[in-house]
Amino acid sequence: MFPSQAGVQASEINAESNSLVIYTYETLLNDPGYDFVSAYASYSGISEEEINVVYMEDANAILSKAILEKDNPSADVLIGLDNVMIHNAKAEEILESYNSPSLENISSTLISNLDSEKYLLPYDYGIIALWYDLNRINSTTNPEIQYLELEDILTYDLDKKLIVEDPTLSSPGLGFLLWTIAIYGDPQIDFEGVLGEDWRDWWKEAKEDLRIASSWSDAFSIYYTHQENRPIMVSYGTSPAYDVCHPDYGVGEGNPPPSAAVVSHENPTALPYIRQNAWLQIEGIGLVSGAPHSAEAKKFIDWFLNKELQDNIPLNNWMYPANIEAEIPSCFAANSIDPSLFLNESLNFVLNDILTPNLIKNNLDDWLNDWEAELVSFSPFVIVFLSLITTTVVFVSMKKRK
Amino acid sequence: MLVSQRKKTFERKALVNKFTIALAIIFLLSFLASFFYLPLIRIFQYGFSSETGNLAIILREIITDKVNLYSLAFTFGQALASTFICLIIGLPAGYFLAKYEFKGKKLLINLLTIPFVLPPIVVLSGFLVTYGNSGWINVIWKSLTNSSSPLISIFGTIEGVILAHVFYNISVIIRITIPAWQNIDYDQVEVSRTLGANKRRIFRKIIRPQIMNHVIAASLLVFVYTFNSFAIVLKLANPYYQTIEVLIYKSIRVSPDFTEASFLAIIQLILNSIIIIIYILFDRKSRQSAEGKESNLKTTIFQFSKQKWNIIIRNLGVIFFLILVGLFTFLPILAVIIRSFIPDKVGNSAFYGYQEFFSNKEISVLNANPLTLLGNTLWIAAISTVVTLLLSLIIVFILRSRYQSIKRYKTSKAESLISYLIILPMATSSITLATGVYLQFRNTSLFDNAVWIFVIISHVIISVPFATRSILAAYNRIDVELLNVASTLGASRTRIFRKIELPMIYKGIIVGGLFSFAISLGEFGATYFLAREDFKTLSIGIYDSISTQTMQIPLAMASLLIFVTILCFYAIHRLGEIELKV
Structure with missing residues (x-):
């Protein structure tokens, strides 16, 4: 029974009966769940069996798989690459530019912030924020949380309560790393940032106390387990809405929200108002270069950016829809930080403006490498020395007994 | 005329024999070549070529890269420290277990072996439940001291990794050193004592040389396991600390950089080969010295007489020590089973995990049905076992074909070639193996459509050395004369194999089969590497x-794995000796 089952499972991928192959991450629109496959099937008339969605662990996995297959792609559409991965995706030439007619309803600032050349088209967006449990952290216990600056995390020992995701493995984690870089700057490449210091110093001081999880869901399980005593995690500005509006896990609209989210409030130029600084994540959908079913893929992308699907983004993917006509439920809007406030209002500051695509493209690999190296807190020479001694001892004792 | 006719039949039979052996050799070599050696060559090819820029510069960058250097140092350092701590605890424990006789001693020894035979992922979950921040030890500590900081912090610390490795590997030391202590020639000790040597001198001159080979072999084994640790380090220490295995995995799967991954894999392969060769040398020595010896250690029982209170204290100390070691190694396994019955949420029943598992509802984090995972695990293990046994039998068949040759006891060329060819798979870590297979086959449609074939192949290559060893151990007990008689009476090589050897190594085959079944059940590294999202087994589901x-x-899944693995090893134990995996 089992071998045959696996046979079916396996042959589905790439089988010629497919008319559309989509790579995406596991959690796309899945909580509580909107079945976009059957919705598209009934919209387009293609049978559900012909639409093959391959779910990957995360967006990084989508990118690596697409890069590995680029000479002979089996996917038509990639969903979930974001405004950081786009550089790698474009450098590897895995995508094809597509000027979808649906773009007329997508905010132009969003398009230019993701990719003005339209290799990747925005379908949703949100800001990276620190999400905290109001029962355990609030303005009474920690007044600094209200107008938090990144420096406060160190000053008030909030790093002992914070969970961040590994930026080499997770996209919100990468967003947070870029957030720190944009705030503190990088003297090695003469990048001022907001404060004109060095982002490495922040991590150096925080690394012992932080908890670094390998993925968002890993981080969430630590956050959720009270014994771990870590009530703040790197997540999205929309996360508090989940705790209120989710049909199963939310407390319901009108009840006091169990959690809140905050961005950082550095204000070096002493503006007369309190400025919010945030890193914006824009997720995109892209047409694979040399896609086997290119025409069908374009039709799917047009549909994915349309109001019918975009209406389902807030309460299933927990991000803001890119389509300006899409409805945003009042519960969702009331309990989340609206990223469009950062895009369209001068009061708030979107860090993507100073940490430009060009800077990211040229430095991302070095930054990630430096970040990894920054975490190591022992000297390799001690160990090399120890190993040498042990080896000598072993060899001497071996020789003696001969 | 009769003579010439006989001669003709003899020659014809010799030809047939040669033909079958040649066929077996060709089959074996083509399997090894296409699924092991070609992938290995592919690693070298990628390791020493680069599409972008000057190779020498790129290689220098890889070698001098800070993260790589740190990881290399960490891999070495933690393996050394883990081995050392295992020795400190394991050597006395082995001695006490050899020296003292008490009720339930056999049971204790068997219980101590359990963590070692379990899949790493199960060990990891037990470790998390016991020592994690919200694990038992820390919760008890926090409620006792009313402090909010945990007693042991296992995430992102070197201590965490070393503790997990010690817990996982301590049984290797204990199991290998018990016979070492038992086989010491105590007559020599007595003689030197009557000649006036003091205790220290006796230990240095007589006891130490006799146990040293065993101790070194056991330490090398522990060193290899901890050096190649993957799942434990990936879960506990990443990104603060990484072993080379984790680095290889990440540089292929996370940021596709084939040159770096392959180069690291080559370094890993070379280091492993050196350690394995040294291990084989010492293992041979310790086996030779143990051969044919009866245990002549005088065992003592715990005595509690009123007069000798210093002995009582010593005995109590030993008992206390053994209980501690037993708790240390067995508690996490017990914790997995117990914890699987403790509801996380109010209102869940104690059997929630098992109900969810057997109701076969899709688990959203896994995107898979639990019974499918179980099914995948079982049939992959079954097929791997069959293929492994087939290959191992062919190897044994080739290795032992020498009895047919006229110059009877000379090692044939085929034998020495094959015995070298199967050493290398032993020295290849599962991630290196998976890297090779991946690089070699990733562009084939078979890899896209039926990745399970490659999962099976890697399981087979990992378990063939163990299965071969179990079968060979049984084979070596066959009386060679019996085979020669059969051959003189005119039986062909295949007939001898079928009628005499096969029935006599039957037990060895079952043991080898159970062994490869158990290995495949719990294999994590290669499976996770090759088939992350396309094909999931229980190990990956747990992870x-x-x-x-x-x-x-x-934890319900982990408990199931514990149950099946223990069942396998109980059967092995009943049939023969548990060979330690290399």
């Missing part, structure tokens, strides 16, 4: 869901 809010489901 992916261990950090979700309901621990009950992954």
